[in-house]
Amino acid sequence: MPKVTHQEPAIEGWFAADEAGNPYLTGSKCPQCGTYVFPPRANNCPNPACAGDALESVALSTRGKLWSYTENRYAPPPPYPSPDPFEPFAVAAVELADEGLIVLGKVVEGTLAADLKVGIEMELTTMPLFTDEDGVARIVYGWRIARAGDDAQPSDGVGALPHKWEVAPPACGAERRK
């Protein structure tokens, strides 16, 4: 495993961090009808009743209610490498508090399906997805169970897990290349 030198998003432009280091998702909003979109895009409002074709970039809510969840207990098939032994992980679909969008993401290590319940409050965090051959830890957004009453905790997912964990690239083909 290469030594981790620094971190970069696995996908550019889907999330960012505020001045305190708290991550937030970057979505798009139609200025005509108010419809939100994630992942972000520059045009084509998804509302069939709206002719809007210019979407604005917006920061999305960092919290929401757990809408559904599952647990992945199977290592991805070849050609995708996976850690050995494979560690099961939970996947959460979270309904964003203000926008109503449902955003799917991995749940932090140590939280599995048995720890989750539909309706509980979740908050956005980030976590390493894998370390590339240049030693760059590729970071993705994910979800964790919200801590009561602290909206201002910096993400503790960043930098915590330098182990190699490679999964299928995003279907949209938006990975960043150096």
Ligand SMILES: [Zn+2]
């Ligand atoms: Zn619209």
